[in-house]
Amino acid sequence: MEIFEILVLVVSFVVLLTIGVPIAYSIGISAVITMLVSIYPVPAVTTIAQRMATGLESFTLLAIPFFILAGQLMNRGGIASRLIDFAKVMVGMLPGGLAFVNIVACMLFGAISGSAVAAASAIGGFMNSRMEKEGYDKSFSAAVNITSSTTGMIIPPSNILIVYSLASGGASIGALFLAGYLPGILVGLMLMVVAGVFAYRNKYPTSESASISEGFRKMLNALPSLFLLVVVIGGIVAGYFTATEASAIAVLYTFILALLYKEISFKDVPSILLDTVSTTSIVLLLIATSIGMSWVMSYENIPQAVSEALLSVSDNKIIVLLLINVILLIVGIFMDMTPAVLIFTPIFLPVVTELGVHPVHFGIIMVLNLSIGLCTPPVGSVLFVGCSVANVKIEKVIKPLIPLFIAMIVALILVTYIPEISLWLPAIFDL
Amino acid sequence: MKEKIDSLLGKTLTVIMGLMVLNVLLQVFARFLRIQVDFTEEVAGFLLIWVGLLGASYATGKGMHLAIDLLPRSKSIEAQKRFNVVINTIVLLFALSVMVIGGFRLVYITLSLNQLSPVLEIPKGYIYLVLPLSGFLIMYYSIVNMKNENPFGE
Amino acid sequence: GKENDVRVIKLAHVLNPQHSVHRAMLFMADRVAEKSNGKLKLEIYHSGQLGSESQCLELLQIGSLGITKVSTASMEGFAPSYKVLGLPYIFRSKEHMFKVEDGPIGKRILKDGEKAWLRGLCFFDAGSRSFYTKDKPIEQPKDLDGMKIRVMKSITASKMVSELGASPMPLPFGELYTALQQGVVDGAENNPPSFYLTKHYEVCKYYTLNEHTSVPDVLVISTIIWDRLSDQEKQWLQEAANEAVPVQREYWAESEAEALAAVKAAGVEVTQLTEEEKAAFSDQVSVMYEDYKQDTLVYNLIQQIQAVE
Ligand code: NA
Ligand code: NA
Numbered sequence: 067m068e069i070f071e072i073l074v075l076v077v078s079f080v081v082l083l084t085i086g087v088p089i090a091y092s093i094g095i096s097a098v099i100t101m102l103v104s105i106y107p108v109p110a111v112t113t114i115a116q117r118m119a120t121g122l123e124s125f126t127l128l129a130i131p132f133f134i135l136a137g138q139l140m141n142r143g144g145i146a147s148r149l150i151d152f153a154k155v156m157v158g159m160l161p162g163g164l165a166f167v168n169i170v171a172c173m174l175f176g177a178i179s180g181s182a183v184a185a186a187s188a189i190g191g192f193m194n195s196r197m198e199k200e201g202y203d204k205s206f207s208a209a210v211n212i213t214s215s216t217t218g219m220i221i222p223p224s225n226i227l228i229v230y231s232l233a234s235g236g237a238s239i240g241a242l243f244l245a246g247y248l249p250g251i252l253v254g255l256m257l258m259v260v261a262g263v264f265a266y267r268n269k270y271p272t273s274e275s276a277s278i279s280e281g282f283r284k285m286l287n288a289l290p291s292l293f294l295l296v297v298v299i300g301g302i303v304a305g306y307f308t309a310t311e312a313s314a315i316a317v318l319y320t321f322i323l324a325l326l327y328k329e330i331s332f333k334d335v336p337s338i339l340l341d342t343v344s345t346t347s348i349v350l351l352l353i354a355t356s357i358g359m360s361w362v363m364s365y366e367n368i369p370q371a372v373s374e375a376l377l378s379v380s381d382n383k384i385i386v387l388l389l390i391n392v393i394l395l396i397v398g399i400f401m402d403m404t405p406a407v408l409i410f411t412p413i414f415l416p417v418v419t420e421l422g423v424h425p426v427h428f429g430i431i432m433v434l435n436l437s438i439g440l441c442t443p444p445v446g447s448v449l450f451v452g453c454s455v456a457n458v459k460i461e462k463v464i465k466p467l468i469p470l471f472i473a474m475i476v477a478l479i480l481v482t483y484i485p486e487i488s489l490w491l492p493a494i495f496d497l
Numbered sequence: 498m499k500e501k502i503d504s505l506l507g508k509t510l511t512v513i514m515g516l517m518v519l520n521v522l523l524q525v526f527a528r529f530l531r532i533q534v535d536f537t538e539e540v541a542g543f544l545l546i547w548v549g550l551l552g553a554s555y556a557t558g559k560g561m562h563l564a565i566d567l568l569p570r571s572k573s574i575e576a577q578k579r580f581n582v583v584i585n586t587i588v589l590l591f592a593l594s595v596m597v598i599g600g601f602r603l604v605y606i607t608l609s610l611n612q613l614s615p616v617l618e619i620p621k622g623y624i625y626l627v628l629p630l631s632g633f634l635i636m637y638y639s640i641v642n643m644k645n646e647n648p649f650g651e
Numbered sequence: 652g653k654e655n656d657v658r659v660i661k662l663a664h665v666l667n668p669q670h671s672v673h674r675a676m677l678f679m680a681d682r683v684a685e686k687s688n689g690k691l692k693l694e695i696y697h698s699g700q701l702g703s704e705s706q707c708l709e710l711l712q713i714g715s716l717g718i719t720k721v722s723t724a725s726m727e728g729f730a731p732s733y734k735v736l737g738l739p740y741i742f743r744s745k746e747h748m749f750k751v752e753d754g755p756i757g758k759r760i761l762k763d764g765e766k767a768w769l770r771g772l773c774f775f776d777a778g779s780r781s782f783y784t785k786d787k788p789i790e791q792p793k794d795l796d797g798m799k800i801r802v803m804k805s806i807t808a809s810k811m812v813s814e815l816g817a818s819p820m821p822l823p824f825g826e827l828y829t830a831l832q833q834g835v836v837d838g839a840e841n842n843p844p845s846f847y848l849t850k851h852y853e854v855c856k857y858y859t860l861n862e863h864t865s866v867p868d869v870l871v872i873s874t875i876i877w878d879r880l881s882d883q884e885k886q887w888l889q890e891a892a893n894e895a896v897p898v899q900r901e902y903w904a905e906s907e908a909e910a911l912a913a914v915k916a917a918g919v920e921v922t923q924l925t926e927e928e929k930a931a932f933s934d935q936v937s938v939m940y941e942d943y944k945q946d947t948l949v950y951n952l953i954q955q956i957q958a959v960e
Binding site for chain 2: 082084085086087088089090091094095098107108111112113114115116118120122123124125127131132137162191307310311313314315317318334336339340342343344346347348350351352353354400402444447493
Binding site for chain 3: 101105106108109110112113116119120235361362365
């Protein structure tokens with residue numbers, strides 16, 4: 067009976083998480099305990115060891131440390147300030163201009179670096195003090211910064227979409243990347259609407275518009291940073307290189323750029339590499355133990371059991387997607403994005419594909435959904451970083467966050483029920 | 498002792514990470530220059546296993562792994578210390594059972610059956626040695642972490 | 652309780668549920684259940700749910716998985732007698748191959764894996780591989796002269812293609828379609844269902860059924876699990892496997908016929924060879940058998956196989 071195995075898995079996992087065992091270890095331990103229900107201890111632990119090692123032995127996964135490394139290089143390489151200047155030229159003249167600048171800069175930096183946390187800290191560090199100086203409410207600026215940073219998870223390149231591709235058993239990374247553009251931009255626009263209304267009501271100032279030559283110069287300055295997106299995404303979509311090779315190109319490109327800007331030198335390389343390893347290995351251990359857990363789930367036929375249970379509630383696509391979205395929103399409140407994608411993709415993907423949802427579309431739904439969780443307590447990495455760089459208490463940010471959450475949820479509903487928003491671009495490029 | 502291990506491990510990881518970058522750049526450029534280099538994918542996979550698991554032990558030493566510590570945080574400092582001992586014992590048991598015992602069993606099986614990697618024909622058992630190695634390091638760090646006087650910060 | 656009286660053996664493979672091997676496994680599971688009155692059960696995982704071929708073999712050795720299906724090529728590293736099955740034109744015909752597999756030679760090869768904790772239960776048919784080319788048809792070995800042919804990463808495969816006069820190109824399978832399109836290689840080789848399913852027929856319009864190698868699949872059980880079975884249970888399992896063999900052969904023949912009809916309908920020129928025309932190919936690669944003179948195990952097997960009527 068699967069019920070017993072499911073119970074063992076869920077109860078052990080929840081108990082371990084609650085007492086504060088690191089998530090990656092909680093995943094691995096509950097996987098072993100579940101396996102002990104049906105096989106002897108030595109084969110059980112050896113199997114999990116084998117799944118952890120072979121799970122990491124993947125060329126695709128290599129893109130993750132590389133995009134993280136590129137993000138580190140950008141963080142230290144003076145790219146954030148150039149992107150902010152560029153965003154100011156683009157949207158600074160609108161009412162509540164600085165809020166828009168914050169959103170656009172977060173989208174750009176998040177897009178290029180692929181890290182919401184990096185975007186929140188790099189852009190937030192610059193923007194919050196400037197916004198405060200011009201009379202913006204501190205917690206409002208932080209809320210805008212936090213939510214808009216998450217768009218970088220969906221706008222390519224994106225590590226989480228690579229993780230999803232792995233968990234889904236090989237959805238095309240090129241297609242996922244292209245599919246992320248419009249939903250990511252849609253979220254950005256929804257956030258701007260909320261920020262615009264808020265700024266209008268509070269009569270926040272527009273920033274002084276720059277002269278044309280000044281604007282032109284700032285755009286030129288940002289061009290090399292923006293060009294990275296063309297190289298990386300263009301190269302993948304045109305088939306010049308794989309996502310992994312693109313990530314290595316991104317490392318080389320940002321490294322040269324940062325050297326040219328004279329923001330880093332060769333002697334900084336070891337410390338940058340070690341920082342990258344630390345961040346990476348947190349993700350990789352999560353991936354390794356999750357692969358162990360998802361193997362155990364298949365072994366105990368858990369995905370089929372959950373799938374049957376879900377479909378017995380309803381086999382209507384709209385209702386099942388709604389149900390899955392609600393479950394994922396709750397999961398996102400408590401869990402970080404990477405483990406959530408790794409654990410829930412093998413469970414939910416077979417259900418929705420049976421109902422005719424495209425795996426690429428579902429990947430976008432999942433990532434968009436879980437991005438909201440990144441901004442909620444108790445587990446919300448972007449929320450924590452955003453609050454700490456803005457120097458505001460989490461309790462203070464919740465109120466301005468609520469309308470922004472509603473905007474994100476509206477975007478999520480649109481993306482869930484209008485598959486074309488995700489699938490139109492990949493279809494154009496025949497992916 | 499911990500500082501020495503940290504520093505040695507940190508240096509090793511820095512070197513592996515550097516090799517990973519060079520390895521993939523080599524692959525990309527070889528492709529552009531149409532030179533046949535057939536080992537880069539295999540090497541990349543092996544380096545990733547090593548960096549992932551050794552790095553995981555490094556991160557365990559630095560207390561960097563994500564956790565939900567709301568419950569222990571809400572308790573008194575004495576209770577926090579007890580929570581910390583329990584948490585680290587659990588992590589230690591995982592490292593001992595899965596990574597050390599399971600890992601050594603895997604190394605034993607693959608070495609005794611002489612399993613070789615497809616391209617470079619390296620015995621797979623050597624690659625898997627990183628499992629027990631990282632397992633020992635995680636056990637060591639868990640013991641060190643148990644003695645933490647203020648385990649949940651602030 | 653009653654649940655504990657039932658023994659479940661887990662069987663995992665990487666093929667999809669439509670494949671002849673999977674359908675034969677379902678038949679085998681039914682037979683096992685019938686024979687044992689439900690006391691012994693096979694639980695089948697398809698499509699690589701529990702890992703790739705080599706990972707599943709490792710899980711058998713670890714003891715967490717019972718049975719898996721692999722190509723006999725994957726067994727060569729563990730049990731050298733499997734090597735003989737990969738030699739070109741080692742079988743004169745399908746009938747000859749079935750007779751060898753079902754006879755004492757087949758039994759001996761299946762048992763050879765036990766020292767690596769992998770006991771063979773039975774062979775499944777995986778057809779014969781033949782050349783397909785882009786620009787001109789292959790009618791005799793001479794036509795291969797100077798052609799670049801993609802082969803699997805295996806010494807035997809490369810050797811065979813060189814002996815036939817072409818240059819072997821060991822490309823990864825995933826890159827083959829584009830390589831054919833761009834003319835990096837002039838052709839490749841595979842069995843009809845794979846030629847059809849990989850859509851390589853969209854690029855290569857000539858398929859010559861020269862049938863150079865017939866590497867079978869093998870069903871393997873972990874000896875850790877096997878040794879735990881009672882003699883009665885072993886017998887049920889082995890009988891059911893033997894009964895699944897002819898069923899799978901029939902399913903395979905159907906899928907081969909369907910694939911050939913489909914590629915013909917897509918405009919591929921399929922060339923059947925006469926016995927004499929085929930002999931021209933086999934004569935040219937027979938020198939490869941001499942390479943095994945030092946390897947008495949394989950060399951004896953070659954001679955024994957050739958002696959089977
Ligand atoms: Na991104
Ligand atoms: Na959250």
